[in-house]
Amino acid sequence: MGQFIQYLINGLISGSILALIAIGIVAVFKSTKVVNFAHGHLIMFGAYFYFTFAVMLPEAAFMPSWVAKWEPQWLLDYRGDAMMFSKEAAIATWVSNLPRILLGLVGALAANAVLALLIERLVMRPLLGQSIFAMILSTVGLIWVLEGAAGLIWTAEAEQVPTLGPNFPIRFELFGTNLFLFSASLVNFVIALLLFAGLMLVLRYTRSGIAIRATAEDQSTAYGMGINVPRVFSTAWLIASMTGAIAGAILASRTGLSPAMGLFGLSVLAVVLMGGLDSFLGVLIASMLIGVLEAMAQWKLGGSVAEIVPYVAVLVVILIRPHGFLGQKEIERI
Amino acid sequence: MLTVKDAELSFGGIKALDQVSFEARSGEITAIIGPNGAGKTSLFNIISGFYRPQRGQILFDNTDITRMRADKRANLGIARTFQNLALFRGMTVLDNIKLGGHIRLRSGFWTSGWFYGSAQREELALRAQIERDVIDFLELDHIRNAPVAILPYGLQKRVELGRALAMQPNVLLLDEPVAGMNREETEDMARFILDIQERWGTTILLVEHDMGMVMDLANQVVVLNFGRQIASGSADSVQHNPAVIEAYLGTKATQEASLQAS
Amino acid sequence: MITGNYKTRYQDDESIWNNWAKRWGFALSIVFLVVFPFVADNYMLLLAGQIAIFIIAVAGLNVLVGYTGLMSLGHGAFFAIGAYTAVAIHHEWPGTFPLITLVVSILVAAAFGVLFGLPALRVKGLYLAVATLSANFIVLFFIREHWFEEWTGGVRGTETPNAVFFGVELVSQQAKYFMIAPIMVIMLLFAQNLFRTRFGRALIAIRDKDYSAEIMGISLYSYKLKSFAISAGYCGAAGCLWAYFFPAILPEDFGLNMSITLLVCLVAGGMGRTLGPIFGTMLILLVPEMLKVIVSMVTDGDAMAQRYFSPMRDIVFGLMIIGFLIFEPMGLVNIWDRFWRFLSRWPFAK
Numbered sequence: 001m002g003q004f005i006q007y008l009i010n011g012l013i014s015g016s017i018l019a020l021i022a023i024g025i026v027a028v029f030k031s032t033k034v035v036n037f038a039h040g041h042l043i044m045f046g047a048y049f050y051f052t053f054a055v056m057l058p059e060a061a062f063m064p065s066w067v068a069k070w071e072p073q074w075l076l077d078y079r080g081d082a083m084m085f086s087k088e089a090a091i092a093t094w095v096s097n098l099p100r101i102l103l104g105l106v107g108a109l110a111a112n113a114v115l116a117l118l119i120e121r122l123v124m125r126p127l128l129g130q131s132i133f134a135m136i137l138s139t140v141g142l143i144w145v146l147e148g149a150a151g152l153i154w155t156a157e158a159e160q161v162p163t164l165g166p167n168f169p170i171r172f173e174l175f176g177t178n179l180f181l182f183s184a185s186l187v188n189f190v191i192a193l194l195l196f197a198g199l200m201l202v203l204r205y206t207r208s209g210i211a212i213r214a215t216a217e218d219q220s221t222a223y224g225m226g227i228n229v230p231r232v233f234s235t236a237w238l239i240a241s242m243t244g245a246i247a248g249a250i251l252a253s254r255t256g257l258s259p260a261m262g263l264f265g266l267s268v269l270a271v272v273l274m275g276g277l278d279s280f281l282g283v284l285i286a287s288m289l290i291g292v293l294e295a296m297a298q299w300k301l302g303g304s305v306a307e308i309v310p311y312v313a314v315l316v317v318i319l320i321r322p323h324g325f326l327g328q329k330e331i332e333r334i
Numbered sequence: 335m336l337t338v339k340d341a342e343l344s345f346g347g348i349k350a351l352d353q354v355s356f357e358a359r360s361g362e363i364t365a366i367i368g369p370n371g372a373g374k375t376s377l378f379n380i381i382s383g384f385y386r387p388q389r390g391q392i393l394f395d396n397t398d399i400t401r402m403r404a405d406k407r408a409n410l411g412i413a414r415t416f417q418n419l420a421l422f423r424g425m426t427v428l429d430n431i432k433l434g435g436h437i438r439l440r441s442g443f444w445t446s447g448w449f450y451g452s453a454q455r456e457e458l459a460l461r462a463q464i465e466r467d468v469i470d471f472l473e474l475d476h477i478r479n480a481p482v483a484i485l486p487y488g489l490q491k492r493v494e495l496g497r498a499l500a501m502q503p504n505v506l507l508l509d510e511p512v513a514g515m516n517r518e519e520t521e522d523m524a525r526f527i528l529d530i531q532e533r534w535g536t537t538i539l540l541v542e543h544d545m546g547m548v549m550d551l552a553n554q555v556v557v558l559n560f561g562r563q564i565a566s567g568s569a570d571s572v573q574h575n576p577a578v579i580e581a582y583l584g585t586k587a588t589q590e591a592s593l594q595a596s
Numbered sequence: 597m598i599t600g601n602y603k604t605r606y607q608d609d610e611s612i613w614n615n616w617a618k619r620w621g622f623a624l625s626i627v628f629l630v631v632f633p634f635v636a637d638n639y640m641l642l643l644a645g646q647i648a649i650f651i652i653a654v655a656g657l658n659v660l661v662g663y664t665g666l667m668s669l670g671h672g673a674f675f676a677i678g679a680y681t682a683v684a685i686h687h688e689w690p691g692t693f694p695l696i697t698l699v700v701s702i703l704v705a706a707a708f709g710v711l712f713g714l715p716a717l718r719v720k721g722l723y724l725a726v727a728t729l730s731a732n733f734i735v736l737f738f739i740r741e742h743w744f745e746e747w748t749g750g751v752r753g754t755e756t757p758n759a760v761f762f763g764v765e766l767v768s769q770q771a772k773y774f775m776i777a778p779i780m781v782i783m784l785l786f787a788q789n790l791f792r793t794r795f796g797r798a799l800i801a802i803r804d805k806d807y808s809a810e811i812m813g814i815s816l817y818s819y820k821l822k823s824f825a826i827s828a829g830y831c832g833a834a835g836c837l838w839a840y841f842f843p844a845i846l847p848e849d850f851g852l853n854m855s856i857t858l859l860v861c862l863v864a865g866g867m868g869r870t871l872g873p874i875f876g877t878m879l880i881l882l883v884p885e886m887l888k889v890i891v892s893m894v895t896d897g898d899a900m901a902q903r904y905f906s907p908m909r910d911i912v913f914g915l916m917i918i919g920f921l922i923f924e925p926m927g928l929v930n931i932w933d934r935f936w937r938f939l940s941r942w943p944f945a946k
Contacts, residue, residue, distance in 0.1 A: 035722050126922045132721045133667060134921045137863060140669075140856055141917030148910030155903070263852070266729065273726050308737045311730035315715065318727050322719045382811055408813025420811075422804035424868065425797075433801050437813035439794040443822065446795035447786040453793050454607075461606045501812070 002177025007295040009181055013189045015291020017254075020192035020247045021268045022275070022283045023199055024240030029277050030203075030216040031236035034124060034135045038142035040265015042116065042241055045146060046248025047257055048154050049111040051161050054104025054249075070096045087168045090183070094166035101162050108245040116241030120234055143262065150259050163253040164188060188250045195243060200280050208235060216278070267307075270314035276327025285325055289313075335360040335537040336381070336412075336505050341390035343376055343561075350376040351387065352561045358505065358554075363531060363538045365552035365569075367545070369581060372558040374541040375417055378507050381539070382414050383407050394505070408437050413503035415494045417510045417541070423483045427493050430482055431468050434500025435460045468496045471533075472526060488519040495526065505537045506530065512544055520547060527551060549573070557581065612788055617936070629777050633770045641769035647881050648773075648780045649837045654861045654873035655787050656830020661859070662867035663791060664823040665803030666716050670728030671858050673712070673735035674705045674828040676850030678835020679756070680739060681705070683845070684747035686757040694759035694775065698836050705832020706825040708735075713824030717817055732855055739847045753846035756839040766840070776837050783830060788870045790826075799823050800868070831858075860917050866927025875928040883916070884909045 025039050036042070058068035079092035094101075119142065127138055165187025171180050203209035214222040215232045223229050251261065275286030290310050297306040317324060336358040343351040351373045358364040366374050379385045381392055383404030392400045394410055413434070422430050439460060441453040469475050472492055477485060482493055491511060498506055511527065512520040524547050530536050542548050548555065548569070555572040557565040559581040565572050572578055603609045613619040633641060657671050678701040685697050715727035739748045748754060759766045759775055766772050790796040798819050801809035810816055839845060857880065865876020891905050924930060 123918055123922075130921070130925070133661075134925060136667065136722060136725055137859065138918050138921050140859070141914040141921070143856075144910045144914030144917070146914075148907040148912075148914065151907030151910070152904060266852070270726055270730060273723060277722075304737065304741065308733055311733045315727055315730050315734075318715050318719055318723055322723060384807065384810075403815070404807075404810040405813050405815045408811060414811050416808065420805045420808035422801050422808065424804045425800060429797060429800075433797055433809075433812050433814075436794060436798060436801075441794050443790070443795055443826070446793040447790045449789040449793060453789075454610075457610060457793055458606050461610060465606075497812075 002175070002179070003299065005174060005177065006179050007299045008292060009179065010298075011292030011295030012288060013181070013185045013291070014294065015288035016189045016192040016196075017247060017250055018268055018271050018291055019196050019284050019287035020243055020250070021265065022272045022287055023196055023280070024244045024247075025269060025272045026277065026280060026283055027199070027203075027212075027236050027239040027243075029272075031212045032124065032233050033132075033216075033219075034139065035269070035277070036240065037136060037139040037266065037269065038146055038262070039240065039244065040268065041143055041146035041150075041262035042112065042119075043244045043248040043251065043265060044150060044259065044261040045115055046108050046112045046241070046245035047161075047252035047261060048150060048248075049108035049245065050104045050249040050252055051154070051257055052104075053107025053111075054100045054161055057107070058100040058103065066099065068100060070099045090168035091166045094163075097162040101164060104161070105164075105246070105249060108249055109242050112241040112245035112248075113238055116237040116244075117234060120237040124233070124237075125230070147259055147262055154257075161249070161252045161257070164191065164249060184253065188254070191246065192250070195246065196280075196284065199239065199243070203280075208232075212236060267310040270310040274310075274314050274317045274324050276324030278328055279324070279326035282324055282326030335395065336539070337391075337393040337396075338377070338381070339391040339393065341377070341380055341387045341392065343373075343380055343385055343387045349561045351380070351558075354390075354556075354558065354561075354563045356554075356556045356563065356566050358537050358539050360537050361531065361535045362553040363527070363540060363551050364554045364556065365540045365542060365548040366556045366558065367542065367548055368558035371560070372581075373561040374558055375509060376561075377558070378414065378509055378539070378541060381507060382412060408501065411501070411504035412507070413498035413501040413505070414507040415491075415498050415509055415511060417513065419487075419490050419494060421482045421490055421494055421497070424481075426479050426481055427474060427485070427496075428464075428469075428478045430493055431464050431474075431496045431500045432460060434468075434497045435464065437501065464500055467502075468500050471529070472496045472499070488515050491515065491519075491523070492526070495523075499530065502534070503536060505539065507539045507541075509541045510543065511540070512542065512547060520544060524551060610792070612792070626781070629781070633773045638769050641773050643881070643885065645769060645773050645776055645841050647877055648776045649834045649841060650858070650861060650877045650881060651873050652780050652783050652837070653831045653834035654858055654865070654877050655784055655870075656827040656834070657858050657862050658827075658867065658869075658873050659787060659790075659799070659830065660823050660827035661862060662869070662872065663796065663803060664799045664820065666820065666823065667721055667725040668712075668728040668827075669725045669852070669855050669859070670712065670730075670732030670735075671827070671831050672850040672852065672854035673732040674709060674831035675835040675838065675854060675858075676735060676739060676847070677705045677708050677828075678702070678832030679839040679845050679850070680748050680754075680835075681832070682836040682839040683754055683756055687747055690757070691760055694761060694840065697759075698779070698833060701832045701836035702829040703832075705835065706829035709824040709826075709828025710821050712828070713821045716820050716824060729852070729855075732852065736847050736851055739850075748847070751847065753844055755844045756842060759840045772841050776841065779833070779837065783833065784870065784874070787830075791870070795822075803868070857913075860913065862927075863917060863925075864920050864927055866929030869927070869929045871932065872927055872929045875932065879928060880913075880916070883912060887912060 021039065021043060024042070025036055028034055028036050028039075057063060075092060075095055079089060081088070083089065123138055123142060127134055163184035165184045167182055167184035169180060170183055170186070171178060173179065203212060211222070211227045211232050212235065214225065214227055215229055219229055222232075251264070271286050271290045272283055274290070275282035275284070290313060293313060294306045294309045297309045337356075339355050341351050341354045342349070354373070354377060356364070366377060368374055376385065380387045383402060387400065390400070391398055394412070399407060399410065422433065439456050441456055445451065445453045469478055472495065474493065474496060477489065482490060485493065495508070495511065508527070512523045515523065527538065527540070528551065531538055540548070540552065552569050555566065555569050556563060557572055557575070557578050564577040564581060565575040603614075608614065613622055632644065636644065653671065653675055656674075657668065660666050660668055681701040681704045682697050685692050685700060712728060712731045716724055719727065738744065740751050742750055759772070761775075766775055791800065798809065798814045801812060801814055802816060802819055806816060861876040861880045862873060863876070864879050865874065866872035887909055888905065891908070920927065
């Protein structure tokens with residue numbers, strides 16, 4: 001039982017990250033009807049940008065030293081009192097890392113936004129109105145371009161990147177068993193869910209959110225109603241790239257950096273289809289479910305089985321409910 | 335030939351068809367008319383097997399085909415054209431029409447792949463038959479090798495008719511064959527329909543908004559409104575049926591019509 | 597110049613080579629295929645064998661994607677199944693006659709094709725793409741795991757047998773080429789025949805308008821599954837030949853990269869056309885070779901520069917997909933067609 005709850009918690013945490021990644025795919029699909037197979041690679045770029053701005057740049061010679069390590073007197077005092085590996089020490093490390101974490105996040109967000117706008121302008125827009133097949137394939141083509149580009153740009157061995165939140169172990173007791181998680185994971189969990197909820201609210205209640213939803217329903221009618229459809233497309237890609245940048249930063253701090261990270265995006269795509277492409281709620285449910293299932297598979301069957309869990313799950317779901325848990329069924333008119 | 339008995343079809347709460355019953359008699363032209371959204375195309379869709387009616391039966395030569403799969407109905411000789419063109423746009427006119435022969439050919443995967451022998455004989459026989467019965471008949475010879483996508487609308491409609499004709503159907507369902515056509519094209523199409531009836535004795539069901547054409551061609555007219563069958567009978571009797579006038583022109587018109595009658 | 601149409605029999609009009617240009621083109625290609633191994637060196641033969649095998653697989657993918665209009669991102673799996681089936685057969689019965697191995701590989705792959713095709717009965721487009729992608733990952737997972745290690749060699753891969761015809765082992769590239777090339781020609785002709793007769797027409801009809809095809813009496817269920825089976829069978833054949841052609845295989849060879857490469861070859865060549873797979877595969881497999889030459893010319897064989905080769909190849913591949921989709925969605929065949937149209941009308945019109 002104790003083990004079970006432990007893995008349940010792990011699963012929910014990784015599920016929240018899946019959801020954060022998934023939101024980018026859903027946002028782009030909802031407004032542009034393009035399913036982005038390369039979203040994982042956008043995230044990989046986010047992660048590398050975070051690495052660049054949070055690790056490489058602060059260590060550069062021209063940067064003031066406080067960026068890499070911020071050590072005001074009061075912090076040193078605070079740390080001096082703390083025990084090694086204690087909660088206080090972890091917080092002190094985090095605070096001294098804070099400048100570069102912020103620099104990393106801002107840099108990653110900005111750089112990824114530029115990248116997404118470039119992709120939208122140069123690749124997606126010329127293909128507007130083409131078949132689904134062409135859209136899918138062009139994002140598949142992007143996979144290779146992005147993977148190759150990452151291989152060319154970031155040749156250095158990837159190092160550890162700072163976590164977004166202070167990282168200390170939390171131990172607590174539930175139903176008579178000792179449980180354990182890292183505070184950084186908890187911070188990631190909260191960030192992911194807040195972003196998810198925030199975006200859902202934005203889409204539901206703001207003007208631009210409604211513009212996005214209108215475009216999703218019918219592009220040409222939305223155009224006729226005076227909605228700037230190309231701007232909606234750019235907005236959607238911006239949302240995707242920026243949530244992707246944060247997800248990338250989180251992933252990089254959790255599992256490290258590698259050009260193979262992008263493939264992770266494909267499993268998220270499976271999750272998205274499971275939940276239903278156009279339903280945020282469905283995607284959230286699916287993400288949590290897959291997160292938990294993966295954790296359970298990890299526990300009982302080992303890591304290599306956990307890797308294919310989303311793919312098996314999506315196959316089963318597609319066979320039973322072709323449009324996912326909460327996806328809208330398209331009715332074909334004859 | 336084809337009988338629809340008490341057919342009922344609903345989508346969610348909306349009744350698309352409600353107690354529709356009629357018989358399309360062998361060799362005759364039965365027209366189905368009604369205002370937009372009356373359920374005419376839905377009726378065609380249950381006859382050709384895209385939708386299953388929740389209640390009622392569809393009988394073809396007295397066999398119940400209500401639950402039969404759409405592709406099996408083709409084997410019985412039910413052919414159809416669509417309101418919005420449903421041609422195979424990547425193919426030439428000839429290939430489109432050849433597909434009408436699909437059910438009559440026998441060659442499978444291996445014989446098709448090998449080609450020489452039975453598949454070749456079959457294909458050539460089909461070609462000869464199509465040239466004679468469809469392409470010459472519908473005057474499509476000048477465009478037989480053109481991709482259908484580049485043809486004007488009227489010709490595409492004619493190709494679709496040709497494709498249905500290549501099935502050598504017993505029952506032919508025509509969903510608005512002259513919608514959007516000019517007078518000349520309409521007259522051509524009407525002539526083709528009459529020729530088909532005369533030459534092969536095909537039973538024809540026709541959905542059409544062009545009242546002139548309906549009244550000229552149809553042996554029997556069925557009128558639908560909001561899914562309900564409000565009248566059926568000869569063209570003349572339907573024309574003077576108050577329910578029909580009401581459906582098309584509103585209640586005021588009915589009163590006037592009854593005033594005139596009295 | 598090809599002018600009017602002077603045929604007097606339907607048979608002439610319905611034949612594959614219905615004009616002299618096509619007849620001569622075919623004859624010349626056969627002559628080229630026969631002469632090539634005697635003039636080419638080993639490296640060129642290696643490339644040629646690889647291209648021929650890929651052409652078979654891409655032709656198979658063409659059946660599904662190009663002609664039936666069903667999406668697949670998982671055809672690497674069928675390739676893998678074909679290859680590993682060949683290995684397994686030789687592991688159990690060493691010295692099996694290669695054509696028997698080939699047929700069995702095709703059948704096994706086709707059976708898996710039917711299995712993978714099941715989602716196609718319910719979903720189209722994107723959903724099918726992801727379903728097949730998933731299937732690809734799952735197949736590779738089973739190949740990598742220890743349960744079938746005896747035949748697959750697990751993660752470490754396995755050595756593959758050579759084909760033995762009546763006591764003659766095909767060891768040299770040249771000998772292998774003479775096994776692969778005829779099989780390729782036969783399989784291409786088979787596909788070409790398929791799509792000018794009843795069976796193939798039905799598949800194209802499903803691609804163009806599925807409900808209309810149903811009205812014509814075409815059973816969507818059975819034809820979609822058959823299409824999956826055929827295309828998987830072609831890939832299985834390619835896999836089997838791959839196993840004979842290369843000394844060893846690894847599970848990674850058949851992953852997502854392979855599946856996408858097949859698709860890229862098809863898109864670059866032109867979907868739903870017989871010549872498409874041939875043109876596309878030659879282009880896509882030869883571009884990295886040209887790139888290699890260019891890189892080594894620019895850098896004078898600098899070892900550091902070699903590092904950049906693989907990412908650069910990826911970028912070029914990706915850009916080629918996107919470029920074709922944007923500028924020439926019908927593929928190289930379309931350019932080819934335009935060229936011939938231009939020639940046949942030459943002095944009069946463009």
